[in-house]
């Protein structure tokens with residue numbers, strides 16, 4: 339397993355006010371532009387930073403993560419908030435327990451820099467997405483910023499594009515949120 343995996347003991351930090359200030363989830367989803375009749379997967383969902391706001395916007399969300407601790411916190415929040423359109427599933431490193439062509443959109447936020455087998459991971463993203471579906475990758479910008487992982491753990495846009503294009507995606511557009519985060523949309 340990669341040495342750079344997020345430590346679940348730090349999972350409360352994922353919902354900090356400091357994080358919401360530099361990566362405001364509602365603004366990010368508005369920028370992405372989500373259609374209400376669609377079905378999404380949040381891969382590497384953590385404790386649901388994007389899963390929960392996404393659930394209010396769309397028909398159905400599949401929330402996947404490799405760590406049970408993250409998924410347990412998310413399930414508790416979903417119960418408390420009485421959200422019923424999210425299915426929470428534990429995934430393998432590059433194996434998503436979902437059928438082919440299931441979803442219209444995929445969000446994967448701050449996951450790829452932790453992934454052990456990026457080419458396999460992108461192949462799985464491609465497999466579960468509808469033809470014409472949207473893949474949105476959010477990552478740390480490859481820059482030295484006050485918060486976040488060291489520069490050599492961050493991924494360049496070129497690297498992300500290479501993996502995505504190798505898996506069969508086409509690049510559509512990109513965003514930047516503060517100096518810290520980039521978003522890239524690909525289409526299948």
Ligand SMILES: C[S@@+](CC[C@H](N)C(=O)[O-])C[C@H]1O[C@@H](n2cnc3c(N)ncnc32)[C@H](O)[C@@H]1O
Pocket residue numbers: 343344352381382383384385386387388402403404405408429430431432446447448449452453454459
């Ligand atoms: C930094 S957290 C981000 C969580 C969430 N996406 C967010 O933005 O708050 C990274 C998450 O990716 C998960 N993860 C790492 N590798 C993964 C993989 N191969 N498949 C699915 N989840 C993975 C970790 O367990 C962790 O919950």
